[in-house]
Amino acid sequence: MRPKALLALLLSAVLLATGCGTGSGSAKDEKGPVRLLVFGAPEELAAYRTLIEAYEKARPGTDVQLIEASDRKDLLARLATSVAGGAPPDLFLMNYRFYGQFAAKNVIEALDGRIAASAVIDPADYYPVAMDAFKWGGKQLCLPQNVSSLAVYYNRTLFATYGVPEPKAGWTWNDMVGTAIAMTRDSRGVVVKGTESEGAAVRPVVHGVGVEPSIIRLAPLVWSNGAEIVDNPDRPTRLTLDTPAAREALKNLVDLRQAYGVVPTDEEVEAEDDESRFANGRLAMLLSSRRSTTTFRSITDFEWNVAPLPVYQKQVGVLHSDAYCMTRGAKRKDAAWRFLEFAISEEGQRIIAATGRTVPSHIAVSQSPAFLGPSQPPRSAKVFLDAIPTVRALPTVSTWPEIEDVTYGILENAVHRGDRLDDVIRDLDQQTRPLFARGEHG
Numbered sequence: 493m494r495p496k497a498l499l500a501l502l503l504s505a506v507l508l509a510t511g512c513g514t515g516s517g518s519a520k521d522e523k524g525p526v527r528l529l530v531f532g533a534p535e536e537l538a539a540y541r542t543l544i545e546a547y548e549k550a551r552p553g554t555d556v557q558l559i560e561a562s563d564r565k566d567l568l569a570r571l572a573t574s575v576a577g578g579a580p581p582d583l584f585l586m587n588y589r590f591y592g593q594f595a596a597k598n599v600i601e602a603l604d605g606r607i608a609a610s611a612v613i614d615p616a617d618y619y620p621v622a623m624d625a626f627k628w629g630g631k632q633l634c635l636p637q638n639v640s641s642l643a644v645y646y647n648r649t650l651f652a653t654y655g656v657p658e659p660k661a662g663w664t665w666n667d668m669v670g671t672a673i674a675m676t677r678d679s680r681g682v683v684v685k686g687t688e689s690e691g692a693a694v695r696p697v698v699h700g701v702g703v704e705p706s707i708i709r710l711a712p713l714v715w716s717n718g719a720e721i722v723d724n725p726d727r728p729t730r731l732t733l734d735t736p737a738a739r740e741a742l743k744n745l746v747d748l749r750q751a752y753g754v755v756p757t758d759e760e761v762e763a764e765d766d767e768s769r770f771a772n773g774r775l776a777m778l779l780s781s782r783r784s785t786t787t788f789r790s791i792t793d794f795e796w797n798v799a800p801l802p803v804y805q806k807q808v809g810v811l812h813s814d815a816y817c818m819t820r821g822a823k824r825k826d827a828a829w830r831f832l833e834f835a836i837s838e839e840g841q842r843i844i845a846a847t848g849r850t851v852p853s854h855i856a857v858s859q860s861p862a863f864l865g866p867s868q869p870p871r872s873a874k875v876f877l878d879a880i881p882t883v884r885a886l887p888t889v890s891t892w893p894e895i896e897d898v899t900y901g902i903l904e905n906a907v908h909r910g911d912r913l914d915d916v917i918r919d920l921d922q923q924t925r926p927l928f929a930r931g932e933h934g
Contacts, residue, residue, distance in 0.1 A: 522823040522824055524555075524823070524824065525555040525556060525557040525824075526554075526555065526556045526557065526582045526583065526824050526827045526828045526831050527556075527557045527559055527581040527582050527583070528540070528544075528556060528557065528558055528559065528581060528582070528583045528584070528585070528816075528831070529559040529561060529567060529570060529571060529574075529581040529583070529584040529585070530558065530559070530560065530561065530567070530584070530585045531560070531561035531562065531563055531564055531566060531567040532783075533783075533786065533787055535786035535787050535789070535790065535847075535848075535849075536783065536786055536849055537558070537560055538847070539786060539844055539847035539848075539849040540558055540585075540844075541558060542843060542844075542847060543835060543840060543843050543844050544556045544558060546840075546843050547831055547834050547835070547840070550834075550839075551830075551834075554827070554830070554831070556831050559581055564587075564590070567584070567586070568590065568893075571584055571594065571599075571819075575599055575819065575821060578821065579821075579823075580599075580819040580821045580822065581819060581822075582818065582819065582822040582823065582824050582825070582827070582828035583816055583817065583818055583819075583822070583828050583831070583832060584816075584817055584819070585637070585814050585815070585816055585817075586634070586814060586815065586817060587812070587813065587814050588625035588626055588634075588636075588811070588813050588814075588815065588885065588886075588888065589708070589886055589892055589893070589896065590892070590893050591626065591633070591634060591815070591817060592628070592888050592889055592890040592891075592892055592931075592932070592934060593890045593891070593892075593893060594817075595628040595629075595633055595890070595934060596628075596890035596932040598820065599819060599820060599821075600628075600633045600634065600817050600818065600819065600820065601633075601817075601818040601819060601820045601822065601825065602631040602632065602633055603632050603633065603634070603635060603818065603829075604631055604632050606829050606833075607632060607635075610833060612833050612834075612837045613635070613833060613836065613837065615632075617838070617854055617855060617856065618635075618636065618836075618853045618854055618855065619636075619639045619853055619855060619858075619880060621639065621811060621813075621880065621883055621884075621885065622636035622638070622639040622811070622813045622815075622853045623635075623636060623853075624885070625811060625813050625815075625885045625888065626813075626815045626817075627934060628888070628934035629934060633817060634815035634816060634817035634818075635815055635816055635832060635836045636813045636814065636815040636836070636853040637814055637815060637816060637835065637836055637841065637844065637850055637852075637853055638782065638812070638813055638814055638849075638850035638851050638852065638853055639811070639813050639851050639852070639853045639858070639880060639883075640781045640782035640783070640811075640812040640813065640850065640851045640876060641712075641781065641782075641801075641809035641810060641811065641812060641851075641876060641879040641880065641882075641883045642709070642712060642779055642780065642781055642801055642809055642810055642812070642879075643779075643780070643781070643782075643798040643799065643800065643801065643875050643876060643879070644659055644668070644777050644778070644779055644798065644799045644800070644801060644802070645770060645777065645778045645779075645780055645784060645788065645796060645797075645798050645870075646658065646659055646776060646777045646778075646796065646797060646798070646799060647770070647773065647775070647776050647777075647794055647795075647796050648794070648795040648796055648797050649773075649793075649794035649795050649796075650675065650698065650773070650776050650794065651675070651776070653681075654674065654675060654677065654681065656671060656674045656675055657671075658797070658799070659671065659777070659799035659800075659802075660799060661799070661800050661875075661878075662800075662803065663799070663800075663802050663803070664802055664803055664804070665713070665744060665802045665803070665804055667802060668701070668777075668802040669744075669747075669748070669752060669754070671700065671701075671776075671777070672699075672700025672701040672748070672752070672754035672755075672776070672777065673685065673700060673752055673754055674700070675698065675699075675700040675701075675754075675776035675777070676696045676698065676699055676700040676752075676753065676754045676776075677696060677697065677698045678694045678695070678696055678697060679694070679697045684696040684753070685753075686752070686753055687749070687750065687751070687752070687753035696753070697774060698773075698774055698775070698776060699754060699755060699756050699760075699769070699774065699775050699776065700752075700754035700755075700776050700777060701748065701754055701755055701775070701776065701777040701778070701779070702755060702756065702766030702769060702770065702775045702777070702778045702779070703745070703748065703755060703766075703778075703779040704766070704779075705745070705900065705903040705904045705906070705907040705908075706896065706899070706900050706903060707721065707886075707895070707896055707899045707900070707903070708810055708886065708896070709745075709779060710741065710742060710745055710903065711810050711884075711886060712801060712808050712809055712810040712884075713741040713744070713745065713804065714733070714737070714738045714741045714742070715808040715810075715884060716741075716801070716803055716804040716805060716806055716807065716808040717737040717738070717740060717741045717804035717805055718737050718804070718805045718806070719732070719735050719736075719737035719738035719741070720732050720735075720738070721733065721738065721886075722887055722928075725884075725887055726887075726933070727933050728887045728889060728928055729925070729928050729929065730921060730924070730925050730928060731899075731920050731921055731924055733917050733920055733921075734917050734921070739913065739917065741804065742906075742913065742916070742917070743913055745903075745907065746906050746907050746910070746913070746916075748907070749907045749908060749910075750907070750910045755907070756769065756775075757908065758904070758908035758909075766778055766780075767780065767784055767787060770784075770788070770796075771787065771788060771790075771791055773793055773794055779801070781812040782812070782849070782850060782851045782876055783812075783849065785848040785849070785869075785870065786847060786848045786849050788869070789848050789868055789869060795869070796869060796870065797869065797870045797871055797872050798870040798872050798873070798875050798876070799872065799875060800875050800878065800879060801879075806882075807879075807882045808882050808883075808884060809879040809880075809882045809883040809884070810883060810884060810885075810886065811883045811884060811885040811886070813853070813885075816832045816835055816836065818832065836853065836854065837854075838854055838856060838857055841853070841854040841857040841862075842857050842860070842862040845857055845858075845862040845863045846862055848868060851863065851876045851877070851880075858877055859877070863877075864877075888933065888934045889928065889931035889932070889933055890931045890932040890933075891927045891928065891930055891931035891932075892931070894927050895924050895927050895928070895931075898923045898924055898927065899920055899924065902916060902919050902920050902923070903916070903920075
């Protein structure tokens with residue numbers, strides 16, 4: 493069993509064993525700081541520290557403690573064990589794809605009453621697709637700070653060096669493949685065609701594109717081709733990657749490595765992940781969400797920008813959204829709410845937007861110079877806003893983290909090992925059906 497799948501089972505066991513975290517906290521806020529649990533790269537954590545500093549400066553006497561998890565796995569484990577121990581953080585920041593396991597166990601405090609009483613928060617000020625992603629059982633459990641989608645980051649300097657046209661709106665999947673082939677170069681700057689198994693003379697020093705072999709990267713391609721990834725987006729029971737259109741999108745993803753050799757090998761990815769490879773100038777394009785921007789703003793060796801995802805039949809994106817959630821066992825709920833209210837308000841979102849971390853969920857902030865200002869890259873930040881009307885959320889089911897983990901292993905083998913497509917689709921279906929059956933829905 494893969495480590496992440498084992499972790500998901502342990503989390504479920506911990507939450508069940510502890511009565512699902514149903515403690516409501518004391519009637520009166522306890523003394524001490526509001527504790528906020530997050531994870532992220534150093535640049536992301538710095539953004540949250542900036543937000544906290546601004547809050548404490550604007551409201552003397554307040555105290556917010558940032559609890560820094562090393563990665564998502566660590567955050568999930570810390571949250572589960574702290575709930576089990578009766579001392580959860582007051583707030584945590586989590587992607588909608590992962591919060592369902594906690595929502596299903598009643599760990600999260602519903603915020604509808606506080607929102608209704610707030611003089612600061614008006615749900616109409618926020619993008620509905622992000623707000624809706626954090627509704628469970630008809631209740632607003634968490635409030636989103638961002639509404640990102642996938643974009644294609646690209647190295648403008650490399651494109652100019654090789655004389656290849658930059659990506660542009662409306663480009664197709666085949667356009668992207670052709671561009672990736674043209675940008676895959678050896679140490680002499682010569683195009684490297686094909687994979688090593690097809691007799692390529694040398695390994696590329698620059699690969700054309702990087703894309704994670706995951707369901708969250710595959711989903712928008714399947715949707716763009718007119719297909720679905722599950723049988724029922726609201727109450728899914730199985731993956732539907734066996735349809736002709738879904739199968740085509742999956743095959744084309746696999747072919748990036750197996751047919752064209754434009755993505756790094758698994759050994760190369762193990763040695764240097766795609767984000768680092770891009771930042772080091774050895775990857776021409778990368779499919780990633782807004783969160784990469786904070787890291788890439790430290791790049792000084794070349795100029796970069798973003799372009800929309802390539803299109804099959806229609807433009808479709810996949811939602812990436814994180815939200816602040818309050819635990820039902822929080823000891824300082826009123827104080828936690830005041831910080832949460834600030835964090836997602838227009839004031840708070842302008843602060844975090846200036847760091848580059850987010851596509852603000854607050855509509856007015858997203859359309860302001862705080863986000864669109866040209867002083868820092870990417871110069872085409874509007875690409876993220878243009879994608880919002882097209883983004884779709886992945887299914888909200890409590891077992892989705894396990895489904896992602898299982899599908900990642902299968903898709904990774906398909907891309908890097910070249911497993912037969914029929915076997916890949918069969919394994920994806922057989923190994924995820926029990927997880928869908930066990931899942932709870934919002």
